[in-house]
Amino acid sequence: MSLSDRPTPDLPSLDATPSRPARAAGRRGFLLGSAAIGAGALLAGCTSNEVGTDDAAAPAPAAEGSTSATGAPVTIGFAGPQADHGWLNAINEQARAEAERYPDVTLEVVEGTNDAAAQSGQIETLINRGVDVIVILPADGKAMTQSGLAAMQAGIPVVNLDRIFDTPRAYRLWIGGDNYGMGVSAGHFIGERLRDRPEARVVELAGIDNLELTQQRSQGFADALAEYPNIELVARQAAEFTVQSGQEKMAQLLQAVPQIDAVWNHDDDQGVGAEQAIRQAGRDEFIMVGGAGSRHVMDQIKADNTVIKATVLYPVTMAASAIACARLIAQSRALGDLRETEVPTSITLHSAVVTKENVDRYLPIAFT
Amino acid sequence: MSTSAGGPSLDKPRRGPESTPTPASGAAGTAAARSTGGASTTTPPTGDGRRSGAWARLTGGGGVRNLGLVGVLLLLVLVGAITSPDQFLSTSNLVVILTQASVIGVVTVGMTFVIIGGGIDLSVGAIVALATVWATTLATQSYGLGGILFCAIAVGLGCGLLNGVLVAYGRMVPFIATLAMMASARGLSLQISGGLTQVVQVDSVLSLGYRESRILGIPPLVIIWVAVIVLGWLVLNRTTYGRRLFALGGNPEAARLAGIDVRRQRLTLYLVSGLCCGIASFMLIVLTGSGQNTNGNLYELDAIAAVIIGGTLLTGGRGTLIGSVLGVLVFTTISNLFALNNLQSAVQDIASGAIIVIAVLIQRQSGGQSRAG
Numbered sequence: 094m095s096l097s098d099r100p101t102p103d104l105p106s107l108d109a110t111p112s113r114p115a116r117a118a119g120r121r122g123f124l125l126g127s128a129a130i131g132a133g134a135l136l137a138g139c140t141s142n143e144v145g146t147d148d149a150a151a152p153a154p155a156a157e158g159s160t161s162a163t164g165a166p167v168t169i170g171f172a173g174p175q176a177d178h179g180w181l182n183a184i185n186e187q188a189r190a191e192a193e194r195y196p197d198v199t200l201e202v203v204e205g206t207n208d209a210a211a212q213s214g215q216i217e218t219l220i221n222r223g224v225d226v227i228v229i230l231p232a233d234g235k236a237m238t239q240s241g242l243a244a245m246q247a248g249i250p251v252v253n254l255d256r257i258f259d260t261p262r263a264y265r266l267w268i269g270g271d272n273y274g275m276g277v278s279a280g281h282f283i284g285e286r287l288r289d290r291p292e293a294r295v296v297e298l299a300g301i302d303n304l305e306l307t308q309q310r311s312q313g314f315a316d317a318l319a320e321y322p323n324i325e326l327v328a329r330q331a332a333e334f335t336v337q338s339g340q341e342k343m344a345q346l347l348q349a350v351p352q353i354d355a356v357w358n359h360d361d362d363q364g365v366g367a368e369q370a371i372r373q374a375g376r377d378e379f380i381m382v383g384g385a386g387s388r389h390v391m392d393q394i395k396a397d398n399t400v401i402k403a404t405v406l407y408p409v410t411m412a413a414s415a416i417a418c419a420r421l422i423a424q425s426r427a428l429g430d431l432r433e434t435e436v437p438t439s440i441t442l443h444s445a446v447v448t449k450e451n452v453d454r455y456l457p458i459a460f461t
Numbered sequence: 462m463s464t465s466a467g468g469p470s471l472d473k474p475r476r477g478p479e480s481t482p483t484p485a486s487g488a489a490g491t492a493a494a495r496s497t498g499g500a501s502t503t504t505p506p507t508g509d510g511r512r513s514g515a516w517a518r519l520t521g522g523g524g525v526r527n528l529g530l531v532g533v534l535l536l537l538v539l540v541g542a543i544t545s546p547d548q549f550l551s552t553s554n555l556v557v558i559l560t561q562a563s564v565i566g567v568v569t570v571g572m573t574f575v576i577i578g579g580g581i582d583l584s585v586g587a588i589v590a591l592a593t594v595w596a597t598t599l600a601t602q603s604y605g606l607g608g609i610l611f612c613a614i615a616v617g618l619g620c621g622l623l624n625g626v627l628v629a630y631g632r633m634v635p636f637i638a639t640l641a642m643m644a645s646a647r648g649l650s651l652q653i654s655g656g657l658t659q660v661v662q663v664d665s666v667l668s669l670g671y672r673e674s675r676i677l678g679i680p681p682l683v684i685i686w687v688a689v690i691v692l693g694w695l696v697l698n699r700t701t702y703g704r705r706l707f708a709l710g711g712n713p714e715a716a717r718l719a720g721i722d723v724r725r726q727r728l729t730l731y732l733v734s735g736l737c738c739g740i741a742s743f744m745l746i747v748l749t750g751s752g753q754n755t756n757g758n759l760y761e762l763d764a765i766a767a768v769i770i771g772g773t774l775l776t777g778g779r780g781t782l783i784g785s786v787l788g789v790l791v792f793t794t795i796s797n798l799f800a801l802n803n804l805q806s807a808v809q810d811i812a813s814g815a816i817i818v819i820a821v822l823i824q825r826q827s828g829g830q831s832r833a834g
Contacts, residue, residue, distance in 0.1 A: 348557050368750070369750040
């Protein structure tokens, strides 16, 4: 379909009497063609997501002091997840940003993946390259245990990030979030808010049900709510950490329970969908507590104009801390204010509740 | 669909009467009616016969086959009315069911075209993901509602065009061509979004999902779905294009010999599917207020399942749009029932598998009766 296809009424064409259909088809072709070109031009300009992105490398409140002094050069190998979720994406960014803070650290990042087989190949590569320490967020904690063991046996300390290996022999340090604690924090927050409400009805929008972490979060939530006899967990549905599933399940939950007092949503990313479902149903009689701590949700908590009143943190800063600890381990140094001469073997992070009162403290570590 | 009710007779010669149970004529007439290609003695004259056949398809779906599905749906409604009468039967719940069915429903309309035409489109979910992501980038959002709508549809059509060219002119097997599209479209959507959820800030788009935008109590998304169904039904059953589609799916060689431009016809299949994906993407953006590369997860399976349960032959040449719509409604109602009764994921998965089998068995039962009768 080019310009030349267009029949020109003023000039006699070779075919003295062009048949009407052919002519119409030609014009249609031209119109379609130009529309396609216009579409292409407009579309090409539409893939950009660049609008003054605020630096994700927010200054992490790391312990200053003796630990920040430059030491022996260290090469850290980092094997992260495939960034197909806001939280995972932030993990990768935090790790990179933290490594850049230290002049004595060289970070070797391998391609993020969700495939345990591919990741064990990457760990093997890192071992062969002879990095000083490996930081890994396993695609699957249990499946990657052998890789952790292999690195440790090769004399390379492993910092296991979040998804824990099967055996402590596979890591030098485990650092990660507290899923059970997340549920407990959410439960206590809701419990205190509804303390004086008789027969309060609470709804839970869970994450992917066949993940252990979802079970732990739900268990913590149920255990915490059990302390409040006036509160009943009336409905629970599992979404899939995606906005689409969040919208779907939340819409159904709102139908199932006509009068709700509080909702706990395990994940702020799926919460984007849940929020739409709530708005679409025109409901606002309850408070909602999120999970993980996204920028979007923290902004709403701060503005205080939606049902979202709090979110339970699952700190992405763990990636930065893992890099910091890996450096100290490689340099055989201690951890800041602790009295031990070595970095501990296990660090479980606190699941803080972010509310309107303290949101400013946490905004810098929110993920987008 | 049956040959008597608007389908072409081109696929007829290759199939014996046994292999083509023709539900519409089976419902209306007898085996004799079938052997004479629908112009039976018991049904009114040909002109009226076509109309009544079409009417039967519109009301009862494709006759007995869809009646079975209507039965399944009624059964589900009965279960809902017994287990949670207050919630299930409320109008607001009906609105929720229809709204949730609308997005996958539009995709299923496109899938019905593709499967009737003898193809398959495994890329619908990935196209939806790509279109939602592409249409919700900050750059696109700056163009407002028009930009988002245009972009969603253009991406859908573009992917459909590529699929169609590969299948029709590149002579690739549809399964492989669309599988390749599935992989690359998902990859591209991950690339563009960087794995992040792109929250839509354009109020005119978001408000389409809110109560205020309902027309006579019906959400715009449901209206779009109904419009797509009506349009799809008209094209499938009332145009030469639709007849050629059945011919192509039934027997491509015969269709070619009959003078149909098989390649172009095939190309349009995937264009229609791509267009439907584009429309569905826009609806999904309205519904979720965001674009994400995980959108449309497993849509290909959901859509194919709905089409097949709806009575369309997986090998093409025969099928009904109304059946597919009923199929979608069955799936959405099941999901709704589970949530209202607070059943958890494990139970949901077991039960939905069982219900699919039961639905197909009920259908086969009614199909078998029509064959025997």
